[in-house]
Amino acid sequence: MGGHQSFPRVTLPKERVAIVTGANTGIGYETAKWIAMMGATVILACRSEDRAREAMVRMNTDFKLEKERKTIGVVDYPELSLEFMKLDCASLESVMDFVEEFKLSGRQLHVLVCNAGIGLHKQEYTGDGYELMFQVNYLSHFLLAAHLLPILKTSGEDCRIVLVSSEAHRFCEFNLDTIQGNQFNEETFGRLTFYGNSKAFQIMQMFSMNRRLKASNVTVTSLHPGMVETELPRNFQDMKTFICFTSVTKCIGKLKSPYEGAETSINAAVNPELKGVRDVYYDNCKPARIHRVVANTQNQESLWTYTLECLKKRLVISDDIIKTLEGEQVF
Template identity: 35%
Template sequence: MSNIYTLREMFGGQWSSSKRLDGKTVIITGANTGIGKETARDLAGRGARIIMACRDLDKAEGAQKEIMEDSGNQNIVIRKLDLSDTKSIREFAEAINNEERAVHVLINNAGIMMCPYSKTADGFEMQFGVNHLGHFLLTFLLIDLLKRSAPSRIIILSSMAHGWGTIALDDINSERNYHSRRAYGQSKLANILFTRSLAKKLKDTGVTAYAVHPGIVRTKLKRHMNLGLLIMWKIVRPFTKTPVQGAQTTIFCAVEPELDKESGGYYSNCRPSRCTRAARDDEMAEKLWELSCKMLGIVWN
């Protein structure tokens, strides 16, 4: 683990570029708060059409208003998406496929961390279900549109916490043994393995994929943290990132032209970063892909 907790990962990382995104369409999941909202605000300022994919429409409306006022960009729309329910994901994707001519950037940002044990509408453990499976299905349902819109990009929010867990192929829903931090780690490890497999499968399509660790960021994500981690949090708090700082690596992966030449990597502080050996295990990535398809009842080769 120690190799991934570098000071640079925790504190550094500002990126500036005046690159415009006029005429581009960006979907951001969980765009009503935290890192997602700051990503939306920045990309709106660059002229992109922003689709805020959120589960709570009231919260989303507040953020939409703020982003419109700040950026002067009125091309910001809200669509309902609850990643803990495959029915909602399918309805969202159907609307996007029917209404949008192109999607150039898909940002799989929404996430939940260390919640008490619960299951999604489809019976998946909540963190694995929302953070990995929900985004896996969403990406599957939008992939043809992304291919038609190429060059296009998929950005997947992972975390340095990918080292907190392993992929438990024989108990993926943590039914025998639930540990909230390990389950979060499993879901964030799955995010990186998904990104790697995705990049391979999308080779030569013009669609590229990037996994991101945003830093340790002061957002609402920590709402379910246990006492031990909250104490750790208090210790590192002066060095944590603001949501604006936390959004920089996502924005870099969405905007930097040079990244057209790269796909499948893990980024932090606006540059490639080191992930654990488990996150580079392509055999496990393939097994996870097959299991995800089976759980979701889809065929994606």
């Protein structure tokens, strides 16, 4: 297909460790599977152990088939190096439990793919008091990345954080006064705006984190996977216009398969040519333009301050985290 870009089939050492959130289905499933099929150890960070373990079995079945087909770039291990760790992005406590368990394991971390997400959800608030899409898609991943940064920073060269955002970020309305949407009710809550906001915040996080990680071994990138046929519409079955739009997109052959949707994430995670590359938003594995609101440094910094305020109870555990976030050398 002319102009189609994918990821290079590289061989990764088993010691290279990647975490993929929401890896049990959709884009995350293919991302985790391919990074593992190229040799790395992949941790499936999922909220359901059953779904994750079932996915691990399916990944190994797919792996066997790929080996039989002699697919280029697939390693010759007897089994993929996969692990499950529980992570519920709707709970900050769950994120902290994940972090503690990972730290206790004493292992290194080279790639963190923040993929788990929900789309166009109805107005709902988490036990922590935040709008659900804000917390699942953005805030929890920010907390996870913040706590894993010291490990990424000491895991050797070329460590990467990949934020799976969306073209829906263009629907964002940046306003810290309405960021949690409490002034809206079920009817007036703009589900696309709030989804778009959560995806915009990921791109803004990329810029803010990179500013503080300059000259370090850790890079942050973000991306749009394309319009992909996954389980994402499960939360907006009642929104007939969107379901209809997805069906039409599928009919005209423009809906990507989960594998095609994962190509941009996999490329951002493994392409050796992207070592040291930061501040890029990819679409179809190529750098793409972002909306001016998310490109605005003042907005990025206001969001940064707001985010640290939301997470202050979870980030004081160690002052080192804040220092690391603020770019001070603490190791």
